[in-house]
Amino acid sequence: xxxxxxxxxxxxxxxxxxxxxxxxxxxxxxxxxxxxxxxxxxxxxxxxxxxxxxxxxxxxxxxxxxxxxxxxxxxxxxxxxxxxxxxxxxxxxxxxxxxxxxxxxxxxxxxxxxxxxxxxxxxxxxxxxxxxxxxxxxxxxxxxxxxxxxxxxxxxxxxxxxxxxxxxxxxxxxxxxxxxxxxxxxxxxxxxxxxxxxxxxxxxxxxxxxxxxxxxxxxxxxxxxxxxxxxxxxxxxxxxxxxxxxxxxxxxxxxxxxxxxxxxxxxxxxxxxxxxxxxxxxxxxxxxxxxxxxxxxxxxxxxxxxxxxxxxxxxxxxxxxxxxxxxxxxxxxxxxxxxxxxxxxxxxxxxxxxxxxxxxxxxxxxxxxxxxxxxxxxxxxxxxxxxxxxxxxxxxxxxxxxxxxxxxxxxxxxxxxxxxxxxxxxxxxxxxxxxxxxxxxxxxxxxxxxxxxxxxxxxxxxxxxxxxxxxxxxxxxxxxxxxxxxxxxxxxxxxxxxxxxxxxxxxxxxx
Amino acid sequence: xxxxxxxxxxxxxxxxxxxxxxxxxxxxxxxxxxxxxxxxxxxxxxxxxxxxxxxxxxxxxxxxxxxxxxxxxxxxxxxxxxxxxxxxxxxxxxxxxxxxxxxxxxxxxxxxxxxxxxxxxxxxxxxxxxxxxxxxxxxxxxxxxxxxxxxxxxxxxxxxxxxxxxxxxxxxxxxxxxxxxxxxxxxxxxxxxxxxxxxxxxxxxxxxxxxxxxxxxxxxxxxxxxxxxxxxxxxxxxxxxxxxxxxxxxxxxxxxxxxx
Numbered sequence: 001x002x003x004x005x006x007x008x009x010x011x012x013x014x015x016x017x018x019x020x021x022x023x024x025x026x027x028x029x030x031x032x033x034x035x036x037x038x039x040x041x042x043x044x045x046x047x048x049x050x051x052x053x054x055x056x057x058x059x060x061x062x063x064x065x066x067x068x069x070x071x072x073x074x075x076x077x078x079x080x081x082x083x084x085x086x087x088x089x090x091x092x093x094x095x096x097x098x099x100x101x102x103x104x105x106x107x108x109x110x111x112x113x114x115x116x117x118x119x120x121x122x123x124x125x126x127x128x129x130x131x132x133x134x135x136x137x138x139x140x141x142x143x144x145x146x147x148x149x150x151x152x153x154x155x156x157x158x159x160x161x162x163x164x165x166x167x168x169x170x171x172x173x174x175x176x177x178x179x180x181x182x183x184x185x186x187x188x189x190x191x192x193x194x195x196x197x198x199x200x201x202x203x204x205x206x207x208x209x210x211x212x213x214x215x216x217x218x219x220x221x222x223x224x225x226x227x228x229x230x231x232x233x234x235x236x237x238x239x240x241x242x243x244x245x246x247x248x249x250x251x252x253x254x255x256x257x258x259x260x261x262x263x264x265x266x267x268x269x270x271x272x273x274x275x276x277x278x279x280x281x282x283x284x285x286x287x288x289x290x291x292x293x294x295x296x297x298x299x300x301x302x303x304x305x306x307x308x309x310x311x312x313x314x315x316x317x318x319x320x321x322x323x324x325x326x327x328x329x330x331x332x333x334x335x336x337x338x339x340x341x342x343x344x345x346x347x348x349x350x351x352x353x354x355x356x357x358x359x360x361x362x363x364x365x366x367x368x369x370x371x372x373x374x375x376x377x378x379x380x381x382x383x384x385x386x387x388x389x390x391x392x393x394x395x396x397x398x399x400x401x402x403x404x405x406x407x408x409x410x411x412x413x414x415x416x417x418x419x420x421x422x423x424x425x426x427x428x429x430x431x432x433x434x435x436x437x438x439x440x441x442x443x444x445x446x447x448x449x450x451x452x453x454x455x456x457x458x459x460x461x462x463x464x465x466x467x468x469x470x471x472x473x474x475x476x477x478x479x480x481x482x483x484x485x486x487x488x489x490x491x492x493x494x495x496x497x498x499x500x501x502x503x504x505x506x507x508x509x510x511x
Numbered sequence: 512x513x514x515x516x517x518x519x520x521x522x523x524x525x526x527x528x529x530x531x532x533x534x535x536x537x538x539x540x541x542x543x544x545x546x547x548x549x550x551x552x553x554x555x556x557x558x559x560x561x562x563x564x565x566x567x568x569x570x571x572x573x574x575x576x577x578x579x580x581x582x583x584x585x586x587x588x589x590x591x592x593x594x595x596x597x598x599x600x601x602x603x604x605x606x607x608x609x610x611x612x613x614x615x616x617x618x619x620x621x622x623x624x625x626x627x628x629x630x631x632x633x634x635x636x637x638x639x640x641x642x643x644x645x646x647x648x649x650x651x652x653x654x655x656x657x658x659x660x661x662x663x664x665x666x667x668x669x670x671x672x673x674x675x676x677x678x679x680x681x682x683x684x685x686x687x688x689x690x691x692x693x694x695x696x697x698x699x700x701x702x703x704x705x706x707x708x709x710x711x712x713x714x715x716x717x718x719x720x721x722x723x724x725x726x727x728x729x730x731x732x733x734x735x736x737x738x739x740x741x742x743x744x745x746x747x748x749x750x751x752x753x754x755x756x757x758x759x760x761x762x763x764x765x766x767x768x769x770x771x
Contacts, residue, residue, distance in 0.1 A: 392599060394596075394597040394599035397562075397565070397567050397595070397599075398593055398599050398658075399612075399616055400565075400566070400567055401566060401567055401591050401593040401668070402586075402589055402592070402593070402613055402616045402617065403586050403588065403589040403590075403591070403616060403617060404616040412601075412612060412615065412616070413601065416602075416603050419603075
């Protein structure tokens with residue numbers, strides 16, 4: 001067995017020199033394809049971020065918009081991109097689907113970052129401007145917008161490689177040009193060196209984009225008072241005041257009602273063709289109308305595979321990330337060396353590397369597990385590490401002075417402080433893992449819901465496509481909301497998260 | 512018998528390339544079972560000294576001992592109790608469970624009723640199940656002090672434990688701390704910014720000077736114990752306070768013109 005894996009690895013992993021040689025030989029096509037992908041990503045990036053910033057501003061200025069639309073934004077945050085890919089291909093012609101995927105991939109992160117930032121203005125600063133006679137206009141432009149810059153910049157920074165990822169995924173669903181299209185072609189033709197060369201080019205492009213945005217936004221990050229923003233963590237939609245929305249048990253129902261409403265509205269407003277675009281009623285009929293039994297069986301079988309694929313990779317990726325975070329926290333010297341690399345690797349669109357991973361690890365559960373656990377590993381590591389650092393120094397000192405050692409501090413103090421962050425990491429990981437599993441199923445194993453959706457789209461079985469997508473979105477949102485409820489239970493019945501309680505008990509603010 | 516002892520202790524930090532001496536050849540000797548207060552302005556090195564005695568940091572030069580033993584030995588025997596300005600209660604544990612932490616660190620099961628009798632000593636018997644978020648700042652510090660006393664420490668190190676509390680709460684806490692301390696009289700070192708707190712609680716107050724003139728002056732406080740609110744009105748109390756205040760500002764060139 002291991003010999004088999006080894007020989008497969010040797011065949012699928014070329015010498016670095018061969019990759020570089022291929023990179024040079026393909027430089028013309030790589031540049032052309034890179035330009036195509038970059039253009040799609042850039043247009044999507046502008047649309048997605050522009051819409052997010054305008055909406056963020058509107059949310060803060062007009063409270064009722066926020067109350068009604070925020071749950072859609074939170075629901076959208078847990079939407080696996082890969083699920084909406086085939087639907088967007090159906091809806092848009094030309095490059096539209098790729099641009100739309102790139103836009104969607106940056107929209108929710110930037111919106112949540114903008115909201116977090118706009119609301120982060122200290123009440124005292126708002127009061128000062130108000131007492132000086134400033135109106136809500138002045139407060140918005142003089143206090144809230146400058147205060148939001150660090151968080152917004154963090155969102156813009158995270159968005160650069162993400163937009164690239166969106167465009168590449170869009171290309172997987174059908175394109176003649178672009179790095180994504182070239183990568184899939186090279187993989188299916190088993191051109192080992194070329195697959196590696198394209199993946200390398202993609203990684204470098206993502207790294208350069210992230211680096212450029214990081215440099216451009218560095219001045220704003222420096223005046224941030226929020227550590228999470230400074231290290232570039234994604235905004236946590238469940239944090240702070242937005243928590244109650246997510247945690248209310250009506251979250252799913254409300255989101256579903258809004259989703260169905262918007263769905264019908266879009267069909268009506270854009271005169272969408274009923275042949276391609278199914279209504280919620282069609283989906284219900286698909287499950288419970290004539291032939292519903294066979295439909296349910298088919299979808300349930302595919303979903304079962306996908307759940308196993310997601311679960312195995314999620315467990316492996318999060319488990320490894322937690323262990324790595326704990327090890328790094330106990331060895332500060334190693335951490336200083338490793339973390340910059342981790343932050344860089346986090347910017348590489350791993351899901352986009354699925355064809356390469358399939359080439360190296362074959363077309364079975366192993367490849368899917370590698371994709372999903374890689375997708376989960378880096379963000380979880382970064383978030384859990386921040387959580388382990390969130391423990392106040394006094395609490396650790398106390399245990400040390402009482403005769404404890406570093407590992408006891410880790411178990412008794414730092415692990416507890418990291419727990420809310422672990423939930424944040426898990427909530428972020430679930431949609432990403434599901435998306436990774438679906439893409440890997442389609443590009444590598446040819447099984448599960450990922451394969452079913454794409455096959456359905458290519459065979460014009462649009463009712464299967466819509467029904468499957470709806471179920472996957474509900475699943476992702478359900479797990480997301482479920483984790484919010486587990487978190488609440490773990491913290492003891494609806495009391496404010498102790499992450500906030502800890503902030504309030506900081507020196508100088510207690511009593 | 513000697514309680515806390517520091518011999519020519521130095522601690523140098525390197526901050527942004529510049530060397531800063533928080534302590535430079537510092538000497539200290541306190542009797543066993545005495546209550547010593549360390550007072551001085553910010554940056555004079557008093558918290559650094561406390562961290563050294565707590566075994567949280569090591570001196571760059573010099574030696575420290577507690578009851579004639581190396582600090583590390585007492586730490587390993589779980590005989591050091593500490594409390595900081597940040598009560599540092601674990602927010603997911605109840606008041607009782609936070610006190611139990613001390614026993615867990617020591618690897619010893621608390622005797623029957625040990626935790627509840629500790630809570631009783633700090634006047635929180637009714638709050639054993641409360642989470643820190645449900646307690647006031649003063650109550651949190653009471654839990655922190657009960658935790659520091661849990662394993663019956665030989666030495667008690669307090670770094671501004673009441674620094675974040677309002678003045679009235681602080682006075683009440685001082686009286687309670689004295690009462691608890693009189694029970695067992697562990698060798699105690701209190702770091703504080705408050706002259707009144709230092710005089711009220713301590714047998715001896717050490718005034719640490721600020722750089723560049725690092726003078727440490729010890730003043731004995733001959734007030735009768737137990738001290739009470741009435742003590743605060745005595746001439747001896749005020750005389751000690753005045754003397755300390757003078758010493759604190761002694762290295763200022765023009766005290767009259769100082770703009771606080």
